[in-house]
Amino acid sequence: MSQVLILLRKSLLSFGRNRAAVAITFLVPILLIFLFGHVFGFFGPGSAPPGVSIAVVNLSSEPAAQKLIAALQAEKAFAVITTYDLGKGATRPLTEADVRAGLHDNWYRYALILPADLLPDNGFGVRLKFLFNPRNEIESQMVNGLLQKTIFSSVPELLGQSLQKNARRFLGDDRFEHFNRTIADTVAANFGGDREEIYQRSIAGDLGFSQLRRPNAKTEPPAPVAPAGAGPPAQSPAPRPDHQPESVPAAAGSTDVLSQIVKIDTEQVAGKDVKNSNAARLVGGYAIMFLLFAVSGSATTLFEEKNSGVFQRLLSCPVRPGHILWARFLFGIILGLAQIAVLFCAGRLFFGLDIFHHLGGLFAVSLTAAAACSAFGMLIAAIAPNAAAASGIATFVVLSMSAVGGAWVPVSFMPGYIQHLSKVTIVYWSVEGFADVLWEGRTVIEVLPKVGILAGIAAGVMLVAVWRFNRGRLFD
Amino acid sequence: MLALRNVTKRFGPLTALDDVSLEIAPGEFFGLLGPNGAGKSTLMSLVAGLRAPEAGTLVLDGRPLKAGDAGARRILGLVPQTIALFPELTAEENLRIFGQLQGLRGAELKGRLDELFAAAQLEDRRRSLVKTFSGGMQRRLNLIAALLHRPKLLLCDEPTVGVDPQSRNAIFEYLQQLNRSGVTIVYSTHYMEEAERLCSRIGIIDHGKILAFGTLETLLTRLPFEDEITFPATSATAPLAAQLAAQGEITVVDSTHRFRPRTGYPLSAFFTLTESLGLPPRLFVSQRPTLEALFLHLTGRKLRDA
Numbered sequence: 185m186s187q188v189l190i191l192l193r194k195s196l197l198s199f200g201r202n203r204a205a206v207a208i209t210f211l212v213p214i215l216l217i218f219l220f221g222h223v224f225g226f227f228g229p230g231s232a233p234p235g236v237s238i239a240v241v242n243l244s245s246e247p248a249a250q251k252l253i254a255a256l257q258a259e260k261a262f263a264v265i266t267t268y269d270l271g272k273g274a275t276r277p278l279t280e281a282d283v284r285a286g287l288h289d290n291w292y293r294y295a296l297i298l299p300a301d302l303l304p305d306n307g308f309g310v311r312l313k314f315l316f317n318p319r320n321e322i323e324s325q326m327v328n329g330l331l332q333k334t335i336f337s338s339v340p341e342l343l344g345q346s347l348q349k350n351a352r353r354f355l356g357d358d359r360f361e362h363f364n365r366t367i368a369d370t371v372a373a374n375f376g377g378d379r380e381e382i383y384q385r386s387i388a389g390d391l392g393f394s395q396l397r398r399p400n401a402k403t404e405p406p407a408p409v410a411p412a413g414a415g416p417p418a419q420s421p422a423p424r425p426d427h428q429p430e431s432v433p434a435a436a437g438s439t440d441v442l443s444q445i446v447k448i449d450t451e452q453v454a455g456k457d458v459k460n461s462n463a464a465r466l467v468g469g470y471a472i473m474f475l476l477f478a479v480s481g482s483a484t485t486l487f488e489e490k491n492s493g494v495f496q497r498l499l500s501c502p503v504r505p506g507h508i509l510w511a512r513f514l515f516g517i518i519l520g521l522a523q524i525a526v527l528f529c530a531g532r533l534f535f536g537l538d539i540f541h542h543l544g545g546l547f548a549v550s551l552t553a554a555a556a557c558s559a560f561g562m563l564i565a566a567i568a569p570n571a572a573a574a575s576g577i578a579t580f581v582v583l584s585m586s587a588v589g590g591a592w593v594p595v596s597f598m599p600g601y602i603q604h605l606s607k608v609t610i611v612y613w614s615v616e617g618f619a620d621v622l623w624e625g626r627t628v629i630e631v632l633p634k635v636g637i638l639a640g641i642a643a644g645v646m647l648v649a650v651w652r653f654n655r656g657r658l659f660d
Numbered sequence: 661m662l663a664l665r666n667v668t669k670r671f672g673p674l675t676a677l678d679d680v681s682l683e684i685a686p687g688e689f690f691g692l693l694g695p696n697g698a699g700k701s702t703l704m705s706l707v708a709g710l711r712a713p714e715a716g717t718l719v720l721d722g723r724p725l726k727a728g729d730a731g732a733r734r735i736l737g738l739v740p741q742t743i744a745l746f747p748e749l750t751a752e753e754n755l756r757i758f759g760q761l762q763g764l765r766g767a768e769l770k771g772r773l774d775e776l777f778a779a780a781q782l783e784d785r786r787r788s789l790v791k792t793f794s795g796g797m798q799r800r801l802n803l804i805a806a807l808l809h810r811p812k813l814l815l816c817d818e819p820t821v822g823v824d825p826q827s828r829n830a831i832f833e834y835l836q837q838l839n840r841s842g843v844t845i846v847y848s849t850h851y852m853e854e855a856e857r858l859c860s861r862i863g864i865i866d867h868g869k870i871l872a873f874g875t876l877e878t879l880l881t882r883l884p885f886e887d888e889i890t891f892p893a894t895s896a897t898a899p900l901a902a903q904l905a906a907q908g909e910i911t912v913v914d915s916t917h918r919f920r921p922r923t924g925y926p927l928s929a930f931f932t933l934t935e936s937l938g939l940p941p942r943l944f945v946s947q948r949p950t951l952e953a954l955f956l957h958l959t960g961r962k963l964r965d966a
Binding site (some may be wrong): 211491492493496497498499500501502503504660 | 705708709710711728730733734737738740741742743744745746760761762763774805806815
C-alpha cells in the first residue's frame with residue numbers, strides 16, 4: 185500500500201509541475217465553457233441572437249399590410265429590413281428585384297413580399313410570397329415556423345377583412361349590410377351579446393378567427409403551410425420545449441383551416457439543385473476543424489525535431505531556419521488540401537455533394553483555407569514554449585474557433601457580438617467559402633473576395649509566426 | 661584549420677564560454693574533455709555556425725566564421741550528441757535527405773551512400789526503419805550522416821553516449837581511419853579514456869574556460885608528480901599512509917589509498933619505507949597518472965563528479 189501511495193504522490197507531483205497538463209485539465213475547460221456560454225447565449229438577454237434578417241417588400245395598399253409588417257418587427261427573432269440604403273442616409277422601399285439580388289449575395293436569406301393583391305378581389309384569404317435561400321437548413325426551418333406563427337397569430341383580422349371584402353363585392357352594399365345585420369341578430373338572439381357590437385365587429389372583419397387559435401398559440405407555431413408556388417414544400421418547424429401533446433388535435437385542426445386560407449407562394453432562389461443543404465456546412469466545418477488540429481499537431485513536431493537534435497544537423501547543413509519553417513508551412517498546405525479533398529469525397533459518397541462541378545472554386549477556397557490553417561499551426565509553434573504547451577493552446581484555440589466560426593452551429597444563432605467575433609476566425613470564412621461554392625454554385629471569380637480574406641489571414645498569421653520564430657528560441 | 665580567439669558566449673546570466681582561445685591544425689584529432697555542462701556543446705555549436713558568440717572571433721579554414729555561413733557548412737560536418745535522424749524513415753532515406761541538402765545528387769550520392777553504409781557496416785540494414793535499429797547502429801548512422809559531403813572538419817559532440825563497447829570500438833576505429841585520411845576531428849567527451857585513446861591534443865574545459873590544452877604527455881607534465889601508487893586502505897597500511905602524507909598527496913577512494921609523490925621524491929625511498937614497515941611489494945601498484953588526476957588537480961573535483 186505504501187508503494188501505491190508513494191507512486192500516487194509521484195503522479196500528483198509530476199502533474200502539478202506540468203503546467204500544460206494543469207492548464208488543459210482545469211483552465212481550458214473553464215475558458216471553453218465560458219466561451220460556449222456566450223456562443224449559445226447563456227449570459228442573459230444581452231447575449232441573445234440579434235434576429236435573423238428578413239427583407240419585406242410591401243406592394244399592397246391595404247392597411248393590414250402595415251399591421252403585418254409591424255407584427256414581424258415585433259417578433260424578436262427577426263430583424264426586418266424594408267428599405268434599400270441609397271447612401272448618405274437616403275433610403276427607398278425595397279423592391280422584389282432588390283431582395284432577389286440580396287438573397288443571391290447572401291445579404292439576407294429570407295424575404296417576404298406582400299403583393300398588391302394581398303387580399304385578392306377574386307378569392308377569400310391572404311396571399312403572400314416568400315423567397316428564401318436555405319443555405320442553412322436549420323435556420324430555414326426555424327424562420328419558416330416563426331414566420332407562419334407571426335402571420336397566423338398576430339394578424340387574424342386579415343382573414344375577416346378578406347372575407348368581408350369579397351362578401352361586399354359579391355352581394356353589393358345593401359345586401360351586404362343586410363347580411364351582416366341578420367348575422368348579428370341571429371348571434372345575439374341565440375348566444376347573447378350586444379347586437380350593434382357584434383355587427384360592428386363583423387363588418388370590421390373580426391369574425392372570430394382568432395378564436396381558432398389554441399389557448400397557448402402565442403408560443404406554439406402552426407403546422408407548415410402548403411406552398412402554392414412551384415418551390416419545394418415548406419419545412420416543419422422544429423419541436424419546441426413547451427409543446428403540449430394533448431392540444432395537438434385542436435391546433436392541427438385550426439392550422440389546417442388557416443393553411444387553406446393563407447396562401448404563401450414560396451420560392452427557393454438558390455441551391456435548388458443541391459441534394460443536401462446541410463452537408464456542405466457539415467463537411468466544410470468539420471474539415472477545417474480537423475485540419476486545424478492536424479496542422480497544429482504537425483507544427484508541434486518542430487519541437488520534437490528540435491529536441492532530437494535534427495535541427496542542429498539540418499542547420500549545420502546549408503539550411504536556414506526559414507527553409508525549415510517554409511517547408512513545414514507548405515507541408516501543412518499539402519496535408520490540408522489532401523484532407524479536405526478526402527473529406528469532400530466522403531461528403532460526395534455519403535450525402536451526394538456535387539463537388540465535381542465546382543472544382544475550380546472548391547480548389548481556390550480549399551487552398552487558401554489550408555494555407556490559413558497551416559499558418560495558424562506555425563503560429564502555435566512560434567508562441568508555445570514546448571510541444572505540450574503547443575498542444576494545449578491548439579486544443580483551446582481550435583475548439584473556440586470552431587464554435588465561434590460556425591463549424592458546429594450556424595453563426596446566425598449566436599449573439600451579435602459573437603457573430604462579429606466569428607469574422608476573425610479561419611473557420612467562418614472557410615465555411616462561408618465552401619457554402620458559396622457548393623450551395624450558391626459560385627465560380628472562382630465570384631468567391632475571390634472570401635478567398636482573398638483567407639489568403640490575407642494566411643499571410644498575416646504567417647508574418648506574425650515568422651516574427652515570433654525570429655525572436656523565439658526554437659532554433660537555439 | 662580552426663581558430664577561436666577570445667570567444668565568449670552567454671545564455672542570459674550564464675556564461676557558457678568565457679574568453680576561450682584555441683587553435684586546431686589541419687589533420688589534427690583534437691579532444692575537448694570536460695564534464696557535462698562544461699561548455700563543450702556550446703563550443704561545438706559556435707564552430708558549426710549554429711550560434712554566434714557575444715565576443716571574439718572564429719576562423720575556419722582561413723576565413724572568418726559567422727553564424728549561418730553557408731560556405732563554412734560545406735566544409736564541416738556535425739555529429740550531434742543526440743540521434744539526430746528521422747526514426748520513421750529508413751537509413752537510406754535519412755542519408756539521401758541529408759546528402760541532397762548538402763548538394764549531392766544522382767550517381768555521386770549513390771556512390772557515397774554505398775561507401776558510407778559499407779564503412780559503418782550497415783549495408784544489410786540500409787532499407788530498414790531507423791527506429792528499428794539498436795542504439796549502436798543508430799550511433800553509427802548518426803556519424804556517417806555527417807560525412808556525406810566529405811567534410812574537412814568533423815565535429816563529434818559526445819558521439820558514443822549510451823553505446824555498447826563493440827559499437828564504440830567500431831566508431832573509434834572509423835574515426836581514426838578518417839583522421840588518417842586527412843579529416844580534422846574535434847571530439848568532445850567526458851570520458852577521459854576516449855580522449856586519451858583517440859586524441860593527439862586535448863583541451864580540458866570546465867565552467868566555460870579552457871583550463872589546459874596540449875598533447876597528453878604535455879598535459880600530464882602539469883601534474884606535480886610523475887607516478888601514482890595505489891595500495892589497499894587497511895589497518896596494516898595505515899602507518900604508511902600517515903608517513904607518506906608529508907611526501908606528496910594521499911587520498912582514499914573506495915578503500916584504496918592513492919599516493920601521488922611530490923616531484924623529486926624518489927621511488928626507492930618509498931620502497932625502503934614499505935620494507936621497513938614489513939609490507940609486501942605485491943600490495944603496491946605503480947601507474948602513470950591519468951587525465952582524471954589532472955582534472956582533479958586543476959579543478960579540485962573528479963571528472964565524473966563534476
